[in-house]
Amino acid sequence: MTITIYDVAREANVSMATVSRVVNGNPNVKPATRKKVLDVIERLEYRPNAVARGLASKKTTTVGVIIPDISNVFYAELARGIEDIATMYRYNIILSNSDQREDKELQLLENMFGKQVDGIVLMSDRVTNDLLHMIERSPVPIVLAGTIDATNRIASVNIDYYQAAYEAVTRLIQNKHQRIAFVSGSLSSTINRAFKYTGYEKALEDAGIAIDESLVIESDATYDEGMAAFNHLQKLANPPTAFFAGNDELAIGLIHGAQDRGVVVPEDIEVISFENSKLARMVRPTLTSVVLPLYDIGAVSMRLLTKYMNKEHIDEKTVVLPHRIEERQSLKKPI
């Protein structure tokens, strides 16, 4: 039924080895022979079977991608970066959602090992010991994208979240704020807890501002929780005048929460976000935000993975991409 390399060999009066050579671009084939084989391939509409090839060569030209949730713009942007570079290097991608659950991450890894992927890009809020252990025992290279491994043992691509948070909060302090809230996503996320929160604290400390734990809100990082956080903070005896939001949705929730109560941004309160998705321009006022280069993190992760898969020399297994702050309207110009 299906055309195999044998059929082509027979029709072209050559051995299957020769057909294999022309299919794989091996130069050791006489041009005339090559042409003859190519003609038969076209006539028979022969299509190499990647599964058989994978079994024989032990390479599937497929990489696994484990992502918390592809329907989340944040990760979708990362995934696109990964996919583009994968395509460029002729890899296909097996994409699976983990929903941030460690048990699923573990099971997904196991599943991908079984599928004989050539490498894996993993995104996770928290690299647990079990996960770390499994990654270290992986039969194929694994790169962490936008994901922190506190032990620094696994290859990864990130920005300096700590420094970025520090700068964001400092920018708020520059505008003379003393009461600065941090409305964060889950603090069980390493990036949020160990970097953004720490950067926030350090910036306040360096400015001689006392930390007030009541100004730190942990949330699900959604729009609704942003609104709820604003309402909650507004009821404080001494409410904040500036907000450092963990992501764009939270920031927009904060702004709409304020607007619904007649509080004007940036006149009455100021907001800085941490993401800069395309949502940042789709609110009024537009969001000043730390620029998280998600696409690039994905792309660079995949590029790094190709180096591991090709056993190329790796300069740095932990790459830190640059970040910056995009000034828009939710923050007044520096005074």
Added chain:
Amino acid sequence: MTITIYDVAREANVSMATVSRVVNGNPNVKPATRKKVLDVIERLEYRPNAVARGLASKKTTTVGVIIPDISNVFYAELARGIEDIATMYRYNIILSNSDQREDKELQLLENMFGKQVDGIVLMSDRVTNDLLHMIERSPVPIVLAGTIDATNRIASVNIDYYQAAYEAVTRLIQNKHQRIAFVSGSLSSTINRAFKYTGYEKALEDAGIAIDESLVIESDATYDEGMAAFNHLQKLANPPTAFFAGNDELAIGLIHGAQDRGVVVPEDIEVISFENSKLARMVRPTLTSVVLPLYDIGAVSMRLLTKYMNKEHIDEKTVVLPHRIEERQSLKKPI
């Protein structure tokens, strides 16, 4: 190096066939034997090689997903629906972006055939003849998700876009509007041209309102183009008082375009969208919108595909999901 079914067989003193049986849950194995094998599998950390299995069984338990752009929330939501059901049926997904380019769609299909996927879910704005031809010659079942095949020959999952558009525009007419603009995405998209636009026209016609082509704007369906469309339409001698937007981004662009010019929604103009992504609630005013059940379209497509792959009986190869209008603030209550 790697543990194979042979190693397990040897260690357990059984034949590889028996190991294969226990791995595949074949009931024809004596419990004692099964246990013995299972123990060895655990001790050796044996992991079945899916590639070898795929070659021998001609089933890879992976399905291909061709999507225009995973970083677009619209498609990401669809993809999530597909992935969830795929996981439920123990399939993995190979995800590729086509960027709506026919040449890439064709090439991606070819690539997936080569990878021996068991089935494919395809999303595309426009099913060209070449694409249709390739789908019909596919060695594996293909289901279209949120994608129209005008010939109705290919299995697909959609809503009734024509009817939905008709209802949306009728809703605008109900609020006494006579000058109704349609700000659409690309009209080379079958859904936009043959259904939404047609529904728009029919609604106007049924209400005795003359079609004014200057009120129909074709765009890239982005936020910026929504704003640009508003500005353009506002300059007309007789500008529209109501807008039917092709998607949420366009609707938000329209609203912000209006607000930037001091035009108030819904007092001065009214807007209805067609998507109802989570963005719909993240604007002020919130968007009244036709609800496009993207997740469900993805999920149902994948479910339908499993039926084809299992050669189950198919009731309807063309499924049409229900839709409705979610009333929010960008439209006044019916008069």
Added chain:
DNA sequence: TTGAAAGCGCTAACAA
């Protein structure tokens, strides 16, 4: 430059 042949790790008759 080409061919022969031995796997790759597994499934699936078929036989026992």
Added chain:
DNA sequence: TTGTTAGCGCTTTCAA
């Protein structure tokens, strides 16, 4: 209930 054996379609030595 278990084992034997022939592939699945290809890559990759090794020889010629």
